Amino acid sequence: MDKMDREILRLLQEDGRMTVSDLSKALSLSRPSMSERLHRLRERGVIEKFSAQVSLDKIGKAMLVVIQVGGLKVSLQAFEEVIQTEEAVIECHRVTGEVSYFLKAAVANVHELRELIDRLVPFGTINTSTVLHSPVRERMLLPEV
Template identity: 70%
Template sequence: MDKMDCDILKLLQDNGRMTISELSKELALSRPSMSERLVRLQEKGVIEGFTARVSLKEIGKDILLLIQVSGLKVTLSDFEEVIKDEAEIIECHRVTGEVSYFLKAAVSDVNSMRALIDRLIPYGTINTSTVLNSPVPYRTILPDIKE
């Protein structure tokens, strides 16, 4: 990866709907060259896909939770299968240390939060935190380039 690839990644993370023409103009690169670079970045797995960031509040998911799961009472694979079926869990990370998993969940209200926690309790020790504010909700990520 070179600086041009990093510039492409930055622009696409800021606005994933930029067209090849817009990217080409912004970076002073021909459209065929831009297309080639995008294909290469996708083939290498650097660009995993294109998605939309959705406002949780605007879709009625007013409470964001961070859930720590420790002391699992089932196998890791059994727990992971359960989590995959929980629509309110929007991220799941297996981690090292005392805690086995960190989950990120979005729920509509306190009753939904309670119901989710109640569904998780049989699988281990659950410690839930409610997010009050997210000063860094999303950050552009770029590789370190040695010049």
């Protein structure tokens, strides 16, 4: 990966809607060359997907919570199958340490949070934390030089 690829990644992480033309102009590269570079980055799996970042407040899910799940009462596979169907959960990470999973969930209010916890309790020990502020969100990632 060269300097130009790093710049492409930087620009796309700032604005994922940049067109090939916009990228070409910003980096003084022809559109065919830019298209080829983008194709290679996607083909190598460096760019996994393009998506929209949605405001949780604007869609009525203003309460963001981190949930730790430990002491599983079911197999890892069984828990992962269930958690994939849980719409409030927006991230799930299997981790090392005293707990087995960190979940990030978005709910509208305390009532929805209680219902989510009630659905999770049969699977293990649940510990929740409400996110008050996120000083670092979606940090830009670039490969080492």
